Amino acid sequence: MSYEQEKQVAIEAALTAAKLCEQVRQEQVTEAMEKSDKSPVTVADLGSQAVICRALAMAFPDDLVVGEEDASQLRQPEMADQLNRVSHYVKSVVGDATPDQVLDWIDRGNSQIGGRYWTLDPIDGTKGFLRQDQYAVALALVELGEVKLGVLVCPALPVSPDQPDGEKGVLFVAVRGQGATMVPISGGEPQPIQVTKADSQEAMRFVESVESGHGDHSRQDAVAKAVGITTPSLRMDSQAKYGAVASGRASLYLRLPSPKSPDYREKIWDHAAGTIVVEEAGGRVTDMYGKALNFSLGAKLSDNQGVIVSNGVIHDTVLDALRETASV
Numbered sequence: 134m135s136y137e138q139e140k141q142v143a144i145e146a147a148l149t150a151a152k153l154c155e156q157v158r159q160e161q162v163t164e165a166m167e168k169s170d171k172s173p174v175t176v177a178d179l180g181s182q183a184v185i186c187r188a189l190a191m192a193f194p195d196d197l198v199v200g201e202e203d204a205s206q207l208r209q210p211e212m213a214d215q216l217n218r219v220s221h222y223v224k225s226v227v228g229d230a231t232p233d234q235v236l237d238w239i240d241r242g243n244s245q246i247g248g249r250y251w252t253l254d255p256i257d258g259t260k261g262f263l264r265q266d267q268y269a270v271a272l273a274l275v276e277l278g279e280v281k282l283g284v285l286v287c288p289a290l291p292v293s294p295d296q297p298d299g300e301k302g303v304l305f306v307a308v309r310g311q312g313a314t315m316v317p318i319s320g321g322e323p324q325p326i327q328v329t330k331a332d333s334q335e336a337m338r339f340v341e342s343v344e345s346g347h348g349d350h351s352r353q354d355a356v357a358k359a360v361g362i363t364t365p366s367l368r369m370d371s372q373a374k375y376g377a378v379a380s381g382r383a384s385l386y387l388r389l390p391s392p393k394s395p396d397y398r399e400k401i402w403d404h405a406a407g408t409i410v411v412e413e414a415g416g417r418v419t420d421m422y423g424k425a426l427n428f429s430l431g432a433k434l435s436d437n438q439g440v441i442v443s444n445g446v447i448h449d450t451v452l453d454a455l456r457e458t459a460s461v
C-alpha cells in the first residue's frame with residue numbers, strides 16, 4: 134500500500150492543528166488546566182485533538198483514533214468558558230464548529246487500539262509548549278502493530294540547525310518503505326533525510342528531555358560518556374528529539390526511566406510517529422534492553438522500558454554500555 138491518501142490527510146490535519154497551537158501561543162493564553170494525573174493540558178491540546186480527529190473522521194470514518202486527550206473535563210458546566218475558547222480556536226482554523234461538535238471530535242480520539250488505528254499526541258511536550266520551547270504535533274498510523282505512517286510537526290524547531298535564531302517550523306513525514314522527509318512548515322519541496330552515519334566523536338551529540346522527571350539524566354550522561362560522547366546533551370522537549378536524530382542533528386536520543394517513576398510505561402502517542410521517522414531515515418529504535426517497541430498492546434508500551442533512538446551505527450554499543458552502567 135502506498136498510504137498516499139492517509140499521508141495527505143495526516144499532513145494537512147497536523148499542519149492545521151499546529152497553526153491553532155501557534156495562534157494560542159502567540160495570543161499568550163497558554164495557562165494550563167490540570168488533568169487527573171496532574172499533568173498540564175491547555176486549550177491548544179484540546180483544540181488540536183479536535184481538529185485532527187475531525188479530519189480523520191471525514192476521510193476515514195471507520196478508523197480508530199487513540200489520542201492523548203479526552204473531553205470529560207471540558208464537558209463539566211463550570212468549564213463552559215474553556216470550552217468556548219477551545220471552540221473559538223477550532224473555528225478559526227476549520228470554519229464553523231459548535232461546542233458540541235468540538236466535544237465529540239475530541240472524544241473520537243478515545244478508542245482502544247485495534248488492527249488498524251491512528252495514535253495522536255495533539256501537543257507532545259505540553260510543558261515545552263507552556264515554556265515557549267519545543268513541542269510537536271504527532272500523528273501515526275499503526276497496522277497490526279507496525280507503524281506505517283508518521284507525521285511530526287515541530288513548529289519551534291529551527292529549519293537550519295546552524296541558524297538557531299533563523300526560520301522555525303519543520304514537518305517530518307515517513308511512510309514505511311518510502312523513506313523519511315523534512316520540509317519547512319512554510320512550504321517547499323520535502324527533502325529526504327538520513328541519520329548521521331559517522332560514528333566519530335564530532336558527529337556524536339545526544340538529545341534528551343528537558344524535564345528531569347521524564348528520564349534519568351545522570352545515567353543518560355554516564356551512558357553517553359561510555360559510548361564516547363563528550364559534548365553536553367542537547368535538551369529538547371517532545372518528539373522533536375526524534376526529528377533531530379532522523380535529520381542528523383544528533384546521533385542518539387536517550388530516555389531511561391526516571392528514578393522518580395521507575396515503573397513508568399511510555400505512551401504509544403509519545404513514540405509512534407517519531408519511531409517511523411527515525412527508522413525510515415536509517416536509524417534504529419528499541420527499548421533499553423534492545424527490544425522493539427510493541428505498539429499492539431494498548432495505549433501504553435507495557436512490554437518496554439526506556440527508549441533508545443540512534444543512528445543505528447552506535448546502537449549495540451549503547452545497549453552494551455547500558456548493561457554495564459546497570460551493574461555498577
Ligand SMILES: Nc1ncnc2c1ncn2[C@@H]1O[C@H](COP(=O)(O)O)[C@@H](OP(=O)(O)O)[C@H]1O
Pocket residue numbers: 172201254256257258259260261341342343344346347348369370371372391394397400403
Ligand atoms: N515519568 C515519566 N517518564 C517518561 N515520560 C513521561 C513521564 N511522565 C510523563 N511523560 C511523558 O513525557 C512526554 C513529554 O516528553 P518530553 O519530556 O520528551 O518532552 C509527555 O507528553 P505530553 O507533553 O504530550 O503530555 C508525557 O506523556
Ligand SMILES: [Mg+2]
Pocket residue numbers: 254256257258402403
Ligand atoms: Mg506526549
